[in-house]
Amino acid sequence: MKTTKTRFCLKSILASSLVMGALATTSAEAATVLRIASQHAPDQYASEVLRDIKKELEGAGVDLKIKLYPAGQLGSGEQLLGEAVRGSIDIVHSFVYSHKDPVLEINSLPYLVSNYDEMEKVFSPGSNFYSIFDQRMDKIGLKLLGVTAEGFIGVMSSSTPDNYKDTGAKGQNIRVWSAQSAKLATQDMGYNTTTIDWGDAFPAIQQGVVDGMIGATPEATYTTFKEAIKNYVPYNAFVENYAYYASKKTWEKKLNEEQRKVVSEVFAKAAAKFVDWSRQNDAANLKKLEEFGVAILPISDAERGAIAQEIRNVTWPKLEDRLGKDVLQQITADLN
Template sequence: MNIRAYGSVAVLAVAFGFASGGIANAVDLKIAGQHPMDNIATKVLEETIKEIADANVDLNIKLFPAGQLGSGEQVFGDVAQGVIDMGHTFIYSHNDPILEINSIPYLVGTYEQMRKVYSPGSNFYRVYDEHLAAQGIKLLGVFAEGFIGVGVTKKPDNATTTGPKNVNIRIFSAEVAKLTTDAMGFNSTTVNWSDVVPALQQGIVDGAIGGTAETNLTVLGDAIKYFVPYNTFVENTAFYIGQAKWDSLSAEQQTVMSDAFAKASQKSFELSEKVDKEYMGKLAEHGIEVIALSDDELNAIADHIKAEVWPKLEGKFGKELLEQLKQDTK
């Protein structure tokens, strides 16, 4: 074959590759996760990435778990700026106070309400989606891991009521966290999640709020001695991608990705109750005492928090939005 003929064939081959969605169209993406390798959220994410790869639409996603690419705040900013393609992290409200709706205490009281609130079609999801879009982020789904409790190194006073606890716990960087823990009777200190274990070990804090039973075992582990399942918040993270990166994908690739992450979100609701119960038992097996609350005690704490904290949130969210969010659980 002469060189000119060979060149023509090569050009045709490349053109065919682009037209047929073959190797020439392959897209390599990086997704930053915050969960440890053995966490259920990481396992579901790995299954989702495989499902997308198996769809044969030339999407290759590489996972960087356990905060390898930075904290949740860093990942969010990097995805918005296009430095990282995708993230699966908790969404902080440092750039938009409305995003703090993901941490309204006792907004959700049951696993069925959890599914309803964090799925497309709810007022929560609509507002969350809109405010993430305003920062250049495409929301792909919310992953609800389960209910949050408090892990502590020493037994709190008045552990089953809202009386003074005489322990200082770590809170995340959100006004609602401070308001809630104050109303629960805790003293608090803001500490980055990545620094929680050293802070516990060094006695900077006596405990931490911000993790499910699973997280308290797999992340905090030997650093705590007690776990109180207050169910104050839902541990929720988000699957997201930079809008510019999303717009660069083909319609077929977008559909496959949307469907896969929607499925992962729904799977989280199915797993949350099972995993919460499973790890409550594992905590006890590991020597971490679970301080159980009766339904009446839990309801009394929830009612107190709603009466004390929710009115203070109207200035942040507006009364209309709060009412819309409450409607999601009815």
């Protein structure tokens, strides 16, 4: 009798275990796995935010499982964009390149914004810039989830430029990246320019090949270039900006309505935090540069605003053929 009861109990336990295992397997299979790739190093603020996003999405109770791939593990920014269009990567946090649509280069417009209030307005849903960016990304198969503004870009140099408070000739030749908008704007600001890759910029400044460079936030200037320079002008000429975006194939075929709502809300909230972080991070790193011995050449809001207006008046028309006159007019309206 005891043996029979024992066998019965064992069979019951085994049956219960199989049922529970089947339920667990079904639950695991039900979870939607999202591959999220980024360009930021694991110790950067943006990566910290992505880790928080992972926790929020997985804890939202909508059956999402997140796999993070930071620091370009799945490819360059251009490659990530292509893979997202194809649907092999679900969500990306990276700079949006314009190789699939030249109008996307509006994210590299010189003096698109010149202060943090403008930054918050223009890079948020509701602005003309955001609407145009959203529409153009949609056309190539991507769903915009948010724009992250990660700091203003100024000019660093190994000597003091002439006329640095206006657009007069600076008497300097500085490194610029390959975008046409960057070349034109820097020249219209009064600098001579030479195109040099980021990785070659430090030795180029140190060896006197160029007098300085444009293309780095205060943070990047401090962490990478401080030993090679003597001055930094916080022109706020460009914004170091990235975007959260999803594959439309993922958005439309892989996620249900409840999951899409959660993903939209979580990424929008994360993107909205970046302006305040940029304001604090830029200020903190300008202070670090000063403490290291790099002179922060003073420029007032009025002087910076005058330079910004001149670049919009002089440089932007040169970009009409590439970006469209109507597009530039709509973006200009954001600043009024």
